[in-house]
Amino acid sequence: MRDLSRDTGLLSLNTATIGWERTIREAVEACEKFGIAAVDPWRHQMHAGGFAENARLIRNAGLEVTGLCRGGFFAAPDGAGRDKAMDDNRRAVDEALELGARCLVLVVGGLADGSRDLAGARRQVVDSIAELAEHARPAGMPLAIEPMHPMYCADRGCVNTLGHALDICDALGEGLGVVIDVYHVWWDPDLETQIARAGRGGRILAYHVCDWRRETRDLLFDRAMMGDGVIELKKIRALVEGAGYDGPCEVEIFSKLDWWKRPVDEIVRTCVERHRSVV
Amino acid sequence: MRDLSRDTGLLSLNTATIGWERTIREAVEACEKFGIAAVDPWRHQMHAGGFAENARLIRNAGLEVTGLCRGGFFAAPDGAGRDKAMDDNRRAVDEALELGARCLVLVVGGLADGSRDLAGARRQVVDSIAELAEHARPAGMPLAIEPMHPMYCADRGCVNTLGHALDICDALGEGLGVVIDVYHVWWDPDLETQIARAGRGGRILAYHVCDWRRETRDLLFDRAMMGDGVIELKKIRALVEGAGYDGPCEVEIFSKLDWWKRPVDEIVRTCVERHRSVV
Numbered sequence: 271m272r273d274l275s276r277d278t279g280l281l282s283l284n285t286a287t288i289g290w291e292r293t294i295r296e297a298v299e300a301c302e303k304f305g306i307a308a309v310d311p312w313r314h315q316m317h318a319g320g321f322a323e324n325a326r327l328i329r330n331a332g333l334e335v336t337g338l339c340r341g342g343f344f345a346a347p348d349g350a351g352r353d354k355a356m357d358d359n360r361r362a363v364d365e366a367l368e369l370g371a372r373c374l375v376l377v378v379g380g381l382a383d384g385s386r387d388l389a390g391a392r393r394q395v396v397d398s399i400a401e402l403a404e405h406a407r408p409a410g411m412p413l414a415i416e417p418m419h420p421m422y423c424a425d426r427g428c429v430n431t432l433g434h435a436l437d438i439c440d441a442l443g444e445g446l447g448v449v450i451d452v453y454h455v456w457w458d459p460d461l462e463t464q465i466a467r468a469g470r471g472g473r474i475l476a477y478h479v480c481d482w483r484r485e486t487r488d489l490l491f492d493r494a495m496m497g498d499g500v501i502e503l504k505k506i507r508a509l510v511e512g513a514g515y516d517g518p519c520e521v522e523i524f525s526k527l528d529w530w531k532r533p534v535d536e537i538v539r540t541c542v543e544r545h546r547s548v549v
Numbered sequence: 550m551r552d553l554s555r556d557t558g559l560l561s562l563n564t565a566t567i568g569w570e571r572t573i574r575e576a577v578e579a580c581e582k583f584g585i586a587a588v589d590p591w592r593h594q595m596h597a598g599g600f601a602e603n604a605r606l607i608r609n610a611g612l613e614v615t616g617l618c619r620g621g622f623f624a625a626p627d628g629a630g631r632d633k634a635m636d637d638n639r640r641a642v643d644e645a646l647e648l649g650a651r652c653l654v655l656v657v658g659g660l661a662d663g664s665r666d667l668a669g670a671r672r673q674v675v676d677s678i679a680e681l682a683e684h685a686r687p688a689g690m691p692l693a694i695e696p697m698h699p700m701y702c703a704d705r706g707c708v709n710t711l712g713h714a715l716d717i718c719d720a721l722g723e724g725l726g727v728v729i730d731v732y733h734v735w736w737d738p739d740l741e742t743q744i745a746r747a748g749r750g751g752r753i754l755a756y757h758v759c760d761w762r763r764e765t766r767d768l769l770f771d772r773a774m775m776g777d778g779v780i781e782l783k784k785i786r787a788l789v790e791g792a793g794y795d796g797p798c799e800v801e802i803f804s805k806l807d808w809w810k811r812p813v814d815e816i817v818r819t820c821v822e823r824h825r826s827v828v
Binding site: 380386387388392419428434458485 | 707
């Protein structure tokens with residue numbers, strides 16, 4: 271298991287961590303200030319102020335890009351909605367290429383509005399990823415399926431376990447992998463087996479950390495800083511590294527209720543401290 | 550698949566549905582008024598005003614008791630805490646026997662306070678259920694493990710899929726089964742397989758219904774009335790009945806944010822209507 275206690279070379283900052291309303295410029299400046307080597311930007315932040323300008327900021331800072339968040343949200347009630355979603359996903363692939371990102375993160379989406387057809391939504395997700403892979407594979411951009419915690423099944427992602435995501439990878443072949451985010455998978459009784467399986471297939475494209483607050487107050491916006499919750503972070507990282515993953519640990523914290531209210535410096539300084547001590 | 554459209558003989562009212570602060574007397578009176586044949590009472594409601602008196606009310610109304618909620622919460626940080634939890638669980642078995650309940654529902658509990666040891670908590674759960682079964686099995690009271698939605702893994706229940714619960718049943722033998730509550734399991738990509746497995750083993754001791762609100766506002770207290778959410782209720786009931794379950798459908802709705810604020814009559818009338826139309 272790698273020693274993270276002495277440097278930040280294996281820390282990536284997901285730009286949502288400083289707050290969804292803050293800018294890529296703020297994220298890049300914080301990375302430079304605290305010696306962070308990599309980022310994973312969100313697309314709406316990249317487009318605020320201009321994608322090209324933000325891409326230039328990241329490039330000039332010499333930051334690695336561990337992913338682009340996000341493609342996905344494939345479920346659509348009709349053909350027109352689906353065409354629109356696919357067009358946007360192809361643009362996301364192109365943006366990931368422009369950034370030289372390691373992967374495009376896919377949050378696959380839940381049920382279409384007004385629908386209860388979960389099996390149908392899952393079929394649509396598989397079909398859509400297959401179609402998107404026809405664009406991404408020849409361009410060399412890996413698609414990273416992020417299994418979502420089951421509490422997001424209806425509204426954010428209907429691929430809900432690592433095993434489920436790997437089944438889709440196996441079905442669709444090369445150019446696909448997974449994001450393992452501890453927040454989504456820590457509870458899974460099959461986690462150890464599925465991490466090993468992901469490693470054997472060379473499917474682990476990214477590893478995301480944060481923590482689960484024992485008394486979670488909000489389904490989306492109450493993630494905890496690493497060390498402030500109940501997830502066995504070092505144990506899971508050992509499994510992920512044991513499965514062959516050698517990339518950065520990316521910090522992704524959605525915390526409208528706490529961290530996003532704080533100054534960027536305090537957030538990022540704490541990320542660095544916790545990365546060194548508890549991740 | 551059974552036709553529920555014409556009667557309430559297959560409807561059981563979990564007494565939490567009318568609100569945790571309301572009484573067994575109110576629940577029993579509502580059952581009599583609306584022709585409901587069965588209840589599943591919560592222990593704190595049974596003890597409010599006296600267990601014996603509440604048991605008498607249920608018996609005199611001729612109500613079947615589809616379960617007693619609940620035993621469990623086994624995780625304890627030390628030996629004294631564990632002894633106390635086991636004593637309380639044995640009392641719960643005795644109370645279930647006194648009520649002639651079909652089963653004692655087990656919400657197994659999450660991590661002990663201050664602990665992150667999920668594997669240890671799960672071992673403690675298995676050991677505790679094995680010990681409790683020594684008391685319950687000779688007395689003829691089935692123990693019904695209720696797999697909890699993964700969002701409750703830390704604080705309410707660290708058995709998080711139906712397959713996980715059935716693994717424990719298989720390991721511990723006779724006298725054990727499961728509660729299938731749609732709220733906890735609807736998202737599971739392995740649901741169909743595991744319901745069939747539960748049926749083959751004769752393990753389905755109870756079937757609970759409510760609904761999942763697409764935009765869930767609270768992890769515990771925002772369950773929806775059947776028909777107001779996204780769960781494919783008839784599809785899941787067909788699987789459960791196809792697996793051999795022939796008992797009542799029990800309505801269990803925790804809804805501090807909505808239904809618990811309404812009059813008992815309105816809640817129970819709606820349960821009956823939805824039981825006939827969408828369950």
